[in-house]
Amino acid sequence: MTPLIEFEQVSFAYTPERQVFSGLNVRVFPDERLGIIGPNGSGKTTFLHLLVGLLKPRKRTIRAFGKIRRSEQDFYEVRIRAGLVFQDADDQLFCPTVLDDVAFGPLNLGKTAGKAREVALQTLAALGIGDFAGRITYKLSYGEKRLAALVTVLSMQPDILLLDEPTNGLDERSKQRLNDVLHTLPQVISHGQEFMQAHATRTIHITANGIFQ
């Protein structure tokens, strides 16, 4: 089976003193939900950001959706097909209302205002938070913001979801909703052990030295 995403010998350092990855090889296949487990600061978020081109590795081959990705245009395409839900929802939400935020992605992909609104409302309803639509984004609680941020990504109908610690701050009911929705798409998820056991189809471990096992 061809991987959806493949890292081959990827090396990355924020500073010369702090090498996060050296010669990293990882493959993500279309039929899996890949969990990434590792201690704080080991590089889980960095891995997701490399994958969508928000960070540029020193050495790399990153293949995504059947093509080697190098240029900004390449990664623009990747970001449309691989929906990254940031660890901090404030990085994802910037519109006055939740509906504006959720409709923004579909609008940006060329849908009409009416269609974008329809998709946004449907996606909010699918996560059981249809009543969030008219709420003022900055007044949402932490957990509500995380759910809203997830919906902004789901509304773009990505081929794969990249989730950075998705259940942090969510209550049991919201976690259950998330679980129900998440079972339908290929994913890469950075998270703690417990969520992974329930959710991931394969897990890889990353150590503080930046080595995947």
Ligand SMILES: Nc1ncnc2c1ncn2[C@@H]1O[C@H](COP(=O)(O)OP(=O)(O)OP(=O)(O)O)[C@@H](O)[C@H]1O
């Ligand atoms: N912009 C940056 N500049 C310099 N160092 C950074 C930067 N961002 C992250 N780092 C460092 O890179 C390493 C990996 O960080 P990263 O956020 O990827 O870890 P993580 O595994 O996602 O951590 P956590 O579980 O705490 O979210 C850490 O040592 C971190 O301090």
